[in-house]
Amino acid sequence: MEVQLVTDIQKFSIHDGEGIRTTIFFKGCPLSCIWCHNPETQDYGQQFMWNQEKCAGCGECAGACPSGAVSMDGHKPVTDVNKCGICHTCEEYCLQNAREFAGREYTVEELAAEAVKDQPFYEQSHGGVTLSGGEVLARDMDFVEQLMLELTKRGIRVNVDTCGYIPWKNIARIIPYTDTFLYDIKLMDSRLHQKMTGVGNEEILENLIRLSKSKAAIWIRIPVVGGVNDTDRNMEETLEFLSSHSITPKWIHLLPYHNTGSGKYPRLGQKYQGRDFTTPKESRMQELLDMCLARGYQAGIGG
Numbered sequence: 120m121e122v123q124l125v126t127d128i129q130k131f132s133i134h135d136g137e138g139i140r141t142t143i144f145f146k147g148c149p150l151s152c153i154w155c156h157n158p159e160t161q162d163y164g165q166q167f168m169w170n171q172e173k174c175a176g177c178g179e180c181a182g183a184c185p186s187g188a189v190s191m192d193g194h195k196p197v198t199d200v201n202k203c204g205i206c207h208t209c210e211e212y213c214l215q216n217a218r219e220f221a222g223r224e225y226t227v228e229e230l231a232a233e234a235v236k237d238q239p240f241y242e243q244s245h246g247g248v249t250l251s252g253g254e255v256l257a258r259d260m261d262f263v264e265q266l267m268l269e270l271t272k273r274g275i276r277v278n279v280d281t282c283g284y285i286p287w288k289n290i291a292r293i294i295p296y297t298d299t300f301l302y303d304i305k306l307m308d309s310r311l312h313q314k315m316t317g318v319g320n321e322e323i324l325e326n327l328i329r330l331s332k333s334k335a336a337i338w339i340r341i342p343v344v345g346g347v348n349d350t351d352r353n354m355e356e357t358l359e360f361l362s363s364h365s366i367t368p369k370w371i372h373l374l375p376y377h378n379t380g381s382g383k384y385p386r387l388g389q390k391y392q393g394r395d396f397t398t399p400k401e402s403r404m405q406e407l408l409d410m411c412l413a414r415g416y417q418a419g420i421g422g
Protein backbone atom coordinates (compact mmCIF):
# COMPACT_ATOMS: atom_id res chain seq x y z
CA MET A 120 0.00 0.00 0.00
CA GLU A 121 1.31 3.42 -0.86
CA VAL A 122 -0.28 5.19 2.08
CA GLN A 123 -1.21 4.34 5.66
CA LEU A 124 -3.44 6.16 8.12
CA VAL A 125 -1.77 7.98 10.99
CA THR A 126 -3.67 9.76 13.78
CA ASP A 127 -0.79 11.79 15.21
CA ILE A 128 2.91 12.52 14.93
CA GLN A 129 4.10 13.52 18.36
CA LYS A 130 7.35 15.45 18.48
CA PHE A 131 9.72 15.65 21.46
CA SER A 132 8.22 12.61 23.11
CA ILE A 133 10.23 11.38 26.10
CA HIS A 134 8.06 8.41 27.11
CA ASP A 135 8.48 5.98 24.23
CA GLY A 136 12.05 4.86 24.64
CA GLU A 137 15.40 6.50 25.27
CA GLY A 138 16.03 10.19 24.63
CA ILE A 139 13.99 12.61 22.56
CA ARG A 140 11.74 10.85 20.10
CA THR A 141 9.16 11.36 17.41
CA THR A 142 6.27 8.98 17.99
CA ILE A 143 4.07 8.05 15.05
CA PHE A 144 0.60 6.76 15.92
CA PHE A 145 -0.78 4.41 13.27
CA LYS A 146 -4.50 3.83 13.04
CA GLY A 147 -6.04 0.43 13.72
CA CYS A 148 -5.59 -2.07 16.54
CA PRO A 149 -6.59 -5.71 17.01
CA LEU A 150 -7.33 -4.98 20.70
CA SER A 151 -10.08 -2.80 22.12
CA CYS A 152 -8.93 -2.14 25.68
CA ILE A 153 -11.73 -0.64 27.73
CA TRP A 154 -9.33 1.87 29.31
CA CYS A 155 -7.78 2.95 25.98
CA HIS A 156 -6.86 6.64 26.06
CA ASN A 157 -6.46 6.81 22.29
CA PRO A 158 -9.77 5.32 21.11
CA GLU A 159 -9.44 7.11 17.78
CA THR A 160 -6.60 4.70 16.96
CA GLN A 161 -8.66 1.51 17.38
CA ASP A 162 -10.62 1.48 14.12
CA TYR A 163 -8.65 0.88 10.91
CA GLY A 164 -10.47 3.50 8.81
CA GLN A 165 -10.85 7.27 8.97
CA GLN A 166 -13.39 8.35 11.59
CA PHE A 167 -15.51 11.44 11.97
CA MET A 168 -15.19 13.29 15.30
CA TRP A 169 -17.44 16.09 16.49
CA ASN A 170 -16.65 18.23 19.52
CA GLN A 171 -19.92 19.35 21.09
CA GLU A 172 -18.17 21.80 23.42
CA LYS A 173 -16.67 23.73 20.51
CA CYS A 174 -19.76 23.64 18.30
CA ALA A 175 -21.62 26.97 18.00
CA GLY A 176 -24.62 25.41 16.26
CA CYS A 177 -24.25 27.72 13.26
CA GLY A 178 -25.27 25.10 10.67
CA GLU A 179 -22.49 25.95 8.21
CA CYS A 180 -21.53 22.28 8.00
CA ALA A 181 -25.05 21.21 7.03
CA GLY A 182 -25.21 23.87 4.33
CA ALA A 183 -21.79 23.00 2.94
CA CYS A 184 -22.02 19.21 2.83
CA PRO A 185 -22.29 18.08 -0.81
CA SER A 186 -23.56 14.63 0.22
CA GLY A 187 -26.46 15.73 2.39
CA ALA A 188 -24.84 13.89 5.28
CA VAL A 189 -25.39 16.66 7.84
CA SER A 190 -28.77 17.83 9.09
CA MET A 191 -29.56 20.21 11.94
CA ASP A 192 -31.54 19.08 14.97
CA GLY A 193 -32.18 22.55 16.33
CA HIS A 194 -28.67 23.90 16.89
CA LYS A 195 -27.11 20.46 16.87
CA PRO A 196 -25.60 19.11 13.64
CA VAL A 197 -26.35 15.42 13.12
CA THR A 198 -23.99 13.59 10.79
CA ASP A 199 -24.96 10.42 8.96
CA VAL A 200 -21.58 8.72 8.65
CA ASN A 201 -23.01 6.26 6.12
CA LYS A 202 -23.65 9.11 3.71
CA CYS A 203 -20.39 10.93 4.45
CA GLY A 204 -17.81 10.69 1.67
CA ILE A 205 -15.03 12.12 3.87
CA CYS A 206 -14.50 15.06 1.53
CA HIS A 207 -13.47 17.33 4.47
CA THR A 208 -15.60 20.23 3.18
CA CYS A 209 -17.43 20.63 6.49
CA GLU A 210 -14.10 20.69 8.32
CA GLU A 211 -13.08 23.71 6.25
CA TYR A 212 -16.41 25.48 6.78
CA CYS A 213 -16.49 24.93 10.54
CA LEU A 214 -14.91 28.06 12.01
CA GLN A 215 -15.02 26.55 15.51
CA ASN A 216 -12.86 23.56 14.53
CA ALA A 217 -15.58 21.34 15.98
CA ARG A 218 -15.35 18.83 13.13
CA GLU A 219 -12.34 16.66 12.37
CA PHE A 220 -11.42 13.24 11.03
CA ALA A 221 -9.15 10.87 12.91
CA GLY A 222 -6.56 9.45 10.55
CA ARG A 223 -4.60 11.12 7.77
CA GLU A 224 -2.94 9.32 4.90
CA TYR A 225 0.85 9.40 4.74
CA THR A 226 3.38 7.90 2.38
CA VAL A 227 6.65 6.40 3.61
CA GLU A 228 8.48 9.41 2.17
CA GLU A 229 6.24 11.89 4.01
CA LEU A 230 6.69 10.15 7.36
CA ALA A 231 10.44 9.79 6.90
CA ALA A 232 10.74 13.47 5.93
CA GLU A 233 8.82 14.50 9.04
CA ALA A 234 10.95 12.32 11.30
CA VAL A 235 14.25 13.48 9.83
CA LYS A 236 13.52 17.09 10.80
CA ASP A 237 14.40 16.30 14.43
CA GLN A 238 17.42 14.10 13.76
CA PRO A 239 19.85 16.47 15.55
CA PHE A 240 17.79 16.08 18.73
CA TYR A 241 17.83 12.30 18.43
CA GLU A 242 21.60 12.34 18.06
CA GLN A 243 22.15 14.59 21.08
CA SER A 244 19.83 12.58 23.34
CA HIS A 245 20.29 9.00 22.11
CA GLY A 246 16.68 9.15 20.92
CA GLY A 247 14.97 8.30 17.66
CA VAL A 248 11.58 7.40 16.25
CA THR A 249 8.94 5.20 17.87
CA LEU A 250 6.30 3.50 15.75
CA SER A 251 3.15 3.19 17.83
CA GLY A 252 -0.61 3.22 17.51
CA GLY A 253 -3.02 1.59 17.48
CA GLU A 254 -0.85 -1.30 16.43
CA VAL A 255 1.74 -0.51 13.80
CA LEU A 256 2.42 -4.20 13.12
CA ALA A 257 -1.23 -4.72 12.18
CA ARG A 258 -0.78 -2.35 9.22
CA ASP A 259 0.64 -3.23 5.83
CA MET A 260 4.02 -4.77 6.62
CA ASP A 261 5.61 -3.78 3.28
CA PHE A 262 4.92 -0.17 4.25
CA VAL A 263 6.22 -0.62 7.81
CA GLU A 264 9.40 -2.35 6.67
CA GLN A 265 10.04 0.28 4.02
CA LEU A 266 9.61 3.08 6.56
CA MET A 267 11.97 1.40 9.01
CA LEU A 268 14.50 0.89 6.23
CA GLU A 269 14.30 4.58 5.25
CA LEU A 270 14.86 5.67 8.85
CA THR A 271 17.60 3.22 9.78
CA LYS A 272 19.60 3.91 6.64
CA ARG A 273 19.68 7.57 7.73
CA GLY A 274 21.10 6.44 11.08
CA ILE A 275 17.83 6.96 12.99
CA ARG A 276 17.11 4.33 15.62
CA VAL A 277 13.57 2.99 15.58
CA ASN A 278 11.55 1.57 18.46
CA VAL A 279 8.36 -0.42 17.95
CA ASP A 280 5.55 -0.15 20.50
CA THR A 281 3.39 -3.27 20.22
CA CYS A 282 0.50 -4.99 21.94
CA GLY A 283 1.92 -8.31 20.73
CA TYR A 284 -1.37 -9.61 19.34
CA ILE A 285 -0.20 -10.04 15.77
CA PRO A 286 1.18 -12.90 13.67
CA TRP A 287 4.73 -13.78 14.69
CA LYS A 288 5.92 -13.37 11.11
CA ASN A 289 5.11 -9.63 11.31
CA ILE A 290 7.30 -9.24 14.37
CA ALA A 291 10.10 -11.42 13.01
CA ARG A 292 10.21 -9.40 9.80
CA ILE A 293 11.14 -6.12 11.47
CA ILE A 294 13.51 -7.38 14.18
CA PRO A 295 16.56 -6.43 12.05
CA TYR A 296 15.43 -2.77 11.91
CA THR A 297 14.24 -2.42 15.51
CA ASP A 298 16.36 -0.85 18.21
CA THR A 299 13.99 -1.66 21.08
CA PHE A 300 10.57 -3.27 21.35
CA LEU A 301 8.16 -1.66 23.82
CA TYR A 302 6.00 -4.66 24.62
CA ASP A 303 2.77 -4.46 26.59
CA ILE A 304 1.71 -7.05 29.15
CA LYS A 305 -1.72 -6.15 30.44
CA LEU A 306 -3.15 -9.10 32.35
CA MET A 307 -2.02 -12.63 33.12
CA ASP A 308 -5.55 -14.00 33.56
CA SER A 309 -6.54 -14.73 29.96
CA ARG A 310 -10.28 -14.68 30.63
CA LEU A 311 -10.04 -11.25 32.21
CA HIS A 312 -7.74 -10.18 29.37
CA GLN A 313 -10.45 -11.25 26.93
CA LYS A 314 -13.08 -9.31 28.85
CA MET A 315 -11.00 -6.14 29.09
CA THR A 316 -9.27 -6.09 25.69
CA GLY A 317 -11.45 -8.28 23.47
CA VAL A 318 -8.85 -11.05 23.06
CA GLY A 319 -7.09 -13.68 25.20
CA ASN A 320 -3.41 -13.27 26.06
CA GLU A 321 -1.97 -16.60 24.80
CA GLU A 322 -0.64 -15.34 21.48
CA ILE A 323 0.76 -12.19 23.12
CA LEU A 324 2.74 -14.18 25.69
CA GLU A 325 3.88 -16.74 23.12
CA ASN A 326 5.18 -13.96 20.84
CA LEU A 327 7.02 -12.39 23.78
CA ILE A 328 8.80 -15.68 24.51
CA ARG A 329 9.84 -15.94 20.86
CA LEU A 330 10.94 -12.31 20.74
CA SER A 331 13.06 -12.79 23.84
CA LYS A 332 14.72 -15.85 22.32
CA SER A 333 15.65 -13.73 19.29
CA LYS A 334 17.78 -11.59 21.65
CA ALA A 335 15.91 -8.42 20.70
CA ALA A 336 16.06 -5.55 23.21
CA ILE A 337 12.74 -5.38 25.08
CA TRP A 338 11.12 -2.92 27.45
CA ILE A 339 8.02 -4.32 29.12
CA ARG A 340 5.18 -1.87 29.66
CA ILE A 341 2.36 -2.63 32.08
CA PRO A 342 -0.61 -0.26 32.18
CA VAL A 343 -1.73 -0.40 35.82
CA VAL A 344 -5.48 0.06 36.03
CA GLY A 345 -7.05 0.39 39.47
CA GLY A 346 -9.71 -2.27 39.97
CA VAL A 347 -8.43 -4.37 37.06
CA ASN A 348 -4.79 -5.44 37.25
CA ASP A 349 -3.30 -3.57 40.23
CA THR A 350 -3.25 -6.71 42.36
CA ASP A 351 -0.25 -8.46 43.92
CA ARG A 352 -1.39 -11.62 42.21
CA ASN A 353 -1.29 -10.17 38.69
CA MET A 354 2.14 -8.64 39.31
CA GLU A 355 3.51 -11.84 40.84
CA GLU A 356 2.22 -13.89 37.90
CA THR A 357 3.70 -11.41 35.43
CA LEU A 358 7.13 -11.51 37.06
CA GLU A 359 6.97 -15.29 37.40
CA PHE A 360 6.14 -15.57 33.70
CA LEU A 361 9.16 -13.42 32.79
CA SER A 362 11.58 -15.30 35.00
CA SER A 363 10.30 -18.78 34.14
CA HIS A 364 10.90 -18.04 30.45
CA SER A 365 14.23 -16.30 31.08
CA ILE A 366 12.89 -13.07 29.60
CA THR A 367 15.22 -10.27 30.66
CA PRO A 368 13.77 -6.90 29.68
CA LYS A 369 16.06 -3.89 29.89
CA TRP A 370 13.24 -2.12 31.70
CA ILE A 371 9.83 -2.78 33.17
CA HIS A 372 7.72 0.35 33.14
CA LEU A 373 4.53 0.57 35.17
CA LEU A 374 2.15 3.05 33.61
CA PRO A 375 -0.59 4.31 35.95
CA TYR A 376 -4.02 4.50 34.33
CA HIS A 377 -5.49 7.93 33.71
CA ASN A 378 -8.81 8.84 32.17
CA THR A 379 -7.58 11.72 30.02
CA GLY A 380 -8.82 9.96 26.89
CA SER A 381 -12.39 9.58 28.12
CA GLY A 382 -13.48 12.83 26.46
CA LYS A 383 -12.62 11.45 23.02
CA TYR A 384 -15.28 8.72 23.18
CA PRO A 385 -18.33 10.98 22.83
CA ARG A 386 -16.57 12.83 20.01
CA LEU A 387 -16.43 9.50 18.18
CA GLY A 388 -20.08 8.82 19.02
CA GLN A 389 -19.01 6.12 21.50
CA LYS A 390 -19.62 5.56 25.19
CA TYR A 391 -16.66 5.36 27.58
CA GLN A 392 -16.90 2.05 29.45
CA GLY A 393 -14.11 2.68 31.95
CA ARG A 394 -15.87 4.88 34.47
CA ASP A 395 -15.26 2.44 37.33
CA PHE A 396 -11.52 2.33 36.78
CA THR A 397 -9.29 4.32 39.09
CA THR A 398 -5.81 5.74 38.99
CA PRO A 399 -3.73 3.70 41.46
CA LYS A 400 -2.37 5.68 44.40
CA GLU A 401 1.32 6.54 44.40
CA SER A 402 1.85 4.22 47.38
CA ARG A 403 0.26 1.32 45.46
CA MET A 404 2.42 2.00 42.41
CA GLN A 405 5.47 2.01 44.67
CA GLU A 406 4.49 -1.37 46.14
CA LEU A 407 4.15 -2.87 42.67
CA LEU A 408 7.45 -1.30 41.65
CA ASP A 409 9.13 -2.78 44.72
CA MET A 410 7.94 -6.23 43.65
CA CYS A 411 9.74 -5.77 40.32
CA LEU A 412 12.90 -4.46 41.98
CA ALA A 413 12.91 -7.31 44.50
CA ARG A 414 13.12 -9.75 41.59
CA GLY A 415 16.14 -7.90 40.27
CA TYR A 416 14.49 -6.11 37.33
CA GLN A 417 15.33 -2.56 36.37
CA ALA A 418 11.96 -0.92 36.69
CA GLY A 419 10.27 2.46 36.95
CA ILE A 420 6.93 4.20 37.16
CA GLY A 421 5.89 5.98 33.98
CA GLY A 422 8.06 6.10 30.89
Ligand code: SF4
Pocket residue numbers: 183184185186187188189198202203204205206207208209210
Ligand atom coordinates in the same frame (compact mmCIF):
# COMPACT_ATOMS: atom_id res chain seq x y z
S1 SF4 B 1 -16.78 15.23 5.20
FE1 SF4 B 1 -17.88 15.91 3.36
S2 SF4 B 1 -19.46 14.36 3.07
FE2 SF4 B 1 -18.71 14.08 5.17
S3 SF4 B 1 -20.09 15.30 6.45
FE3 SF4 B 1 -18.36 16.61 5.94
S4 SF4 B 1 -18.97 17.73 4.07
FE4 SF4 B 1 -20.37 15.98 4.32
Ligand code: SF4
Pocket residue numbers: 173174175176177178179180181194196212213214215216217218
Ligand atom coordinates in the same frame (compact mmCIF):
# COMPACT_ATOMS: atom_id res chain seq x y z
S1 SF4 C 1 -20.05 24.30 11.28
FE1 SF4 C 1 -19.03 23.67 13.18
S2 SF4 C 1 -19.78 25.10 14.72
FE2 SF4 C 1 -21.22 25.21 12.97
S3 SF4 C 1 -22.82 23.68 13.46
FE3 SF4 C 1 -21.28 22.66 12.20
S4 SF4 C 1 -19.93 21.70 13.71
FE4 SF4 C 1 -21.08 23.25 14.80
